[in-house]
Amino acid sequence: MGALVALVLLNTISRPSFLSITVKNGQLYGSLIDILRDSAPLMLVALGMTLVIATRGIDLSVGALMAISGSVALTIVSRSSSPNRIGTILVAIGIGVFITLLFGLWNGFLVAVVGIQPIIATLVLMLGGRGIAFLITGGFITTITSTPYAQLAQGHLLGLPVAFFFSVGAIAIVGVLVRKTALGVLTESVGINPSASRLAGVRSRGIIWSLYGLSGLLAGLAGILYSSNIMAADANNAGLNIELDAILAVVLGGTSLAGGKFTLSGTVIGVLIIQTLTSTITFLGVPPAVTPVFKAIVVIIVCLSQSKRVRQYLGRIRRIRGAKRPIRLSGLETEVLAERKTV
Amino acid sequence: MRDISIEFPGVKALDGVDFTLRSGEIHSLLGENGAGKSTLIKALTGVYPIDSGTIRVAGTERTFAGTADAQSAGIATVYQEVNLCTNLTVGENVMLGHEVRGKLGINWRATHAKATTYLHQLGVDVDPRSQLSSHSLAIQQLIAISRAMVLDCSLLVLDEPTSSLDRSEVEQLFAVMRRLRSRNVAILFVSHFLDQVYEISDQMTVLRNGKLVGEYHVGELSRSELISKMLGRELAELESIARAASRTIDRTGDPILRVTGLSRKGAIEPTDLDVYDGEIVGFAGLLGSGRTELVRVIYGADRSDHGVIEVRGKSVRLSTPRHSSIHRIAFSSEDRRAEGIISDLTVAENIVLGIQAKRGWLRRVSSAQREEVVAQYIESLDIRPNTPNILMRNLSGGNQQKVLLARWLATAPQLLILDEPTRGIDIGAKAEIQREIAKLAEAGLGVIFISSELDEVLRLSQRVVVMRDRRKIAEFDNHKSFDIDDIVALIAKEGAA
Numbered sequence: 001m002g003a004l005v006a007l008v009l010l011n012t013i014s015r016p017s018f019l020s021i022t023v024k025n026g027q028l029y030g031s032l033i034d035i036l037r038d039s040a041p042l043m044l045v046a047l048g049m050t051l052v053i054a055t056r057g058i059d060l061s062v063g064a065l066m067a068i069s070g071s072v073a074l075t076i077v078s079r080s081s082s083p084n085r086i087g088t089i090l091v092a093i094g095i096g097v098f099i100t101l102l103f104g105l106w107n108g109f110l111v112a113v114v115g116i117q118p119i120i121a122t123l124v125l126m127l128g129g130r131g132i133a134f135l136i137t138g139g140f141i142t143t144i145t146s147t148p149y150a151q152l153a154q155g156h157l158l159g160l161p162v163a164f165f166f167s168v169g170a171i172a173i174v175g176v177l178v179r180k181t182a183l184g185v186l187t188e189s190v191g192i193n194p195s196a197s198r199l200a201g202v203r204s205r206g207i208i209w210s211l212y213g214l215s216g217l218l219a220g221l222a223g224i225l226y227s228s229n230i231m232a233a234d235a236n237n238a239g240l241n242i243e244l245d246a247i248l249a250v251v252l253g254g255t256s257l258a259g260g261k262f263t264l265s266g267t268v269i270g271v272l273i274i275q276t277l278t279s280t281i282t283f284l285g286v287p288p289a290v291t292p293v294f295k296a297i298v299v300i301i302v303c304l305s306q307s308k309r310v311r312q313y314l315g316r317i318r319r320i321r322g323a324k325r326p327i328r329l330s331g332l333e334t335e336v337l338a339e340r341k342t343v
Numbered sequence: 344m345r346d347i348s349i350e351f352p353g354v355k356a357l358d359g360v361d362f363t364l365r366s367g368e369i370h371s372l373l374g375e376n377g378a379g380k381s382t383l384i385k386a387l388t389g390v391y392p393i394d395s396g397t398i399r400v401a402g403t404e405r406t407f408a409g410t411a412d413a414q415s416a417g418i419a420t421v422y423q424e425v426n427l428c429t430n431l432t433v434g435e436n437v438m439l440g441h442e443v444r445g446k447l448g449i450n451w452r453a454t455h456a457k458a459t460t461y462l463h464q465l466g467v468d469v470d471p472r473s474q475l476s477s478h479s480l481a482i483q484q485l486i487a488i489s490r491a492m493v494l495d496c497s498l499l500v501l502d503e504p505t506s507s508l509d510r511s512e513v514e515q516l517f518a519v520m521r522r523l524r525s526r527n528v529a530i531l532f533v534s535h536f537l538d539q540v541y542e543i544s545d546q547m548t549v550l551r552n553g554k555l556v557g558e559y560h561v562g563e564l565s566r567s568e569l570i571s572k573m574l575g576r577e578l579a580e581l582e583s584i585a586r587a588a589s590r591t592i593d594r595t596g597d598p599i600l601r602v603t604g605l606s607r608k609g610a611i612e613p614t615d616l617d618v619y620d621g622e623i624v625g626f627a628g629l630l631g632s633g634r635t636e637l638v639r640v641i642y643g644a645d646r647s648d649h650g651v652i653e654v655r656g657k658s659v660r661l662s663t664p665r666h667s668s669i670h671r672i673a674f675s676s677e678d679r680r681a682e683g684i685i686s687d688l689t690v691a692e693n694i695v696l697g698i699q700a701k702r703g704w705l706r707r708v709s710s711a712q713r714e715e716v717v718a719q720y721i722e723s724l725d726i727r728p729n730t731p732n733i734l735m736r737n738l739s740g741g742n743q744q745k746v747l748l749a750r751w752l753a754t755a756p757q758l759l760i761l762d763e764p765t766r767g768i769d770i771g772a773k774a775e776i777q778r779e780i781a782k783l784a785e786a787g788l789g790v791i792f793i794s795s796e797l798d799e800v801l802r803l804s805q806r807v808v809v810m811r812d813r814r815k816i817a818e819f820d821n822h823k824s825f826d827i828d829d830i831v832a833l834i835a836k837e838g839a840a
């Protein structure tokens with residue numbers, strides 16, 4: 001959270017207009033609003049990624065799945081006789097997302113039933129998925145003109161971007177799913193100790209299978225948003241490298257790649273950090289090719305500050321310099337009494 | 344005569360503990376988990392800094408800011424896991440950091456020769472050029488002790504050195520310890536095995552709840568007195584678990600579980616077994632006799648090849664743990680770390696896990712229900728610390744085992760399978776768990792109980808099954824007249840046959 005605040009401050013100092021929000025035609029505009037809107041696809045994907053990572057897995061196929069859902073939806077709309085009807089749009093979105101849900105379940109099947117390592121299992125779709133997307137569009141970058149469809153990524157509702165509502169909706173639904181049912185705790189249990197969970201009677205297989213399906217579904221929605229933004233099905237660029245950003249967001253948020261306990265709110269903050277970072281870099285006029293380096297530096301700084309060892313090291317330096325601190329027995333008591341953080 | 348004495352008048356988590364260790368003495372440190380034993384040792388070896396009190400070594404007051412300081416004061420430690428480098432040779436390990444150097448670098452021949460001298464001093468005869476990993480754990484421990492000698496230690500700390508050793512290896516270790524004692528090394532021996540403590544030590548110090556109970560000469564206290572001092576209450580508790588043989592079992596109806604011809608390739612030969620309501624069936628046998636394999640197949644943790652399982656007269660398929668839990672069979676694995684505890688979840692979440700797994704992910708156990716169940720078991724099993732939101736990893740082994748027991752009991756099973764439930768836990772918790780098992784069986788729960796401590800098996804079971812080499816070799820009703828030697832003889836007799 002501190003990192004996000006720091007980034008926001010940095011931006012505001014360099015261009016005071018960063019924080020300004022203007023109202024035009026009853027709709028809000030401004031850099032902050034842009035961030036909320038542009039972060040939606042990443043938010044959806046990162047939420048799904050958090051849960052998959054919690055099971056000690058990973059989903060590298062999300063980018064490719066974005067391409068697929070975009071291709072499916074746009075193909076349906078472009079072939080339809082009434083591309084401006086809400087009904088058509090809903091069908092297109094529904095089928096697009098359903099297809100990626102199936103692909104997600106396929107991933108889950110490979111991991112949970114066949115027992116293939118997640119990184120390999122999802123790599124299959126990562127490599128082949130875009131080819132599938134191109135097959136669906138017949139090798140073209142399908143474009144459409146459809147006012148309702150464009151509204152998804154570009155429109156406003158109650159003054160705020162529609163895409164933002166996608167984010168909020170996903171956060172709310174996944175949050176409820178995970179904390180109001182036992183799914184969260186059982187997922188953590190499976191991630192922390194798969195054998196013990198199995199012996200305890202937890203349906204680890206079913207849970208892992210479903211979570212990959214969920215990741216696929218969310219990736220599908222993200223793909224719809226992306227295609228709505230450019231009004232085209234670009235199988236090559238849709239969701240390119242988004243899996244890396246998603247993994248990054250999860251890690252920045254505090255969930256461990258080793259699986260087990262996870263935090264959705266952490267991921268949300270991680271996504272906002274990455275999006276703010278992108279916005280900062282763009283504004284600073286850094287050439288696009290150099291952007292990844294900047295990102296990497298910021299990420300390293302955040303990860304170091306989160307690392308226990310680095311904090312211990314800094315603490316020790318303070319102590320050696322003569323600071324009067326009562327020496328505790330390795331902080332055992334602090335650990336023992338610490339309450340678990342949830343969500 | 345160099346008199347090594349160490350005093351801790353007051354340390355956090357250790358409340359005003361005084362401790363004295365003299366050279367040429369084997370001194371045992373006793374106490375339950377949580378008594379402060381490991382804290383004391385860590386303060387002594389420089390792992391923890393102390394808050395108040397003094398440490399005096401050979402008359403001079405010392406402060407240890409780290410383990411290197413403790414080492415330079417002549418204190419060496421051999422841990423249970425033997426922290427040596429398995430990829431190096433024996434000689435390299437022994438002489439690590441103190442190799443014989445010449446003008447051109449390390450003189451390996453001389454180094455290995457010196458290593459041999461140190462090893463011989465302890466009566467250990469191994470080739471210094473052999474890989475450390477090629478030797479048994481027992482030998483590796485002796486090598487670790489040789490290393491301590493190279494560091495010229497005057498105080499040697501042995502932390503649970505005998506947990507993984509067999510009888511002859513323990514003898515070898517003790518011979519080495521006596522040799523060191525005659526060379527005026529002070530030895531601090533930490534162990535749960537009271538027999539060994541009595542065999543080898545000169546002095547004993549007992550800790551309880553962070554306080555010093557007392558220091559005694561080994562001949563001063565009888566076993567029961569010692570245990571009373573460690574537990575703070577009478578041994579009567581253990582004795583009060585009425586000898587199980589006195590209870591009769593009604594075997595007229597359908598048994599809870601009937602197993603016929605159950606086998607698994609490479610794990611167990613075809614075996615039959617019956618368990619009735621309120622009956623504790625105890626399994627005796629050596630390591631590798633197939634007891635664990637058998638119960639795992641019964642529970643569905645592993646698949647069987649042949650055989651029939653009937654629950655209350657109806658044939659069932661128990662091919663996964665879920666099937667078993669539907670039939671109200673519960674299983675506590677012998678490896679609680681790998682297959683029992685969920686270390687990063689809280690005590691409450693661990694206890695509720697069994698119930699939650701049964702209900703599925705959709706129907707969450709409500710907070711109110713959870714609190715109630717958890718509070719009930721924390722109290723009845725005396726789980727310490729008694730706060731439900733502590734992470735499982737921070738509990739002692741005994742309390743972790745109790746939490747696991749609570750997890751299974753909360754699912755209201757009709758048959759409870761316990762594989763080594765008292766392994767590696769302190770005496771107090773052992774007694775509590777055994778008492779609980781006896782109580783539950785009296786109330787009608789069927790229990791399969793595996794333990795390598797034969798006195799436990801005899802104390803609790805109505806029927807005893809003896810296994811060897813993956814088969815059942817004997818089964819009999821537990822009689823007052825049966826004792827440990829009888830079972831041992833049974834195992835031995837079959838072995839000779």
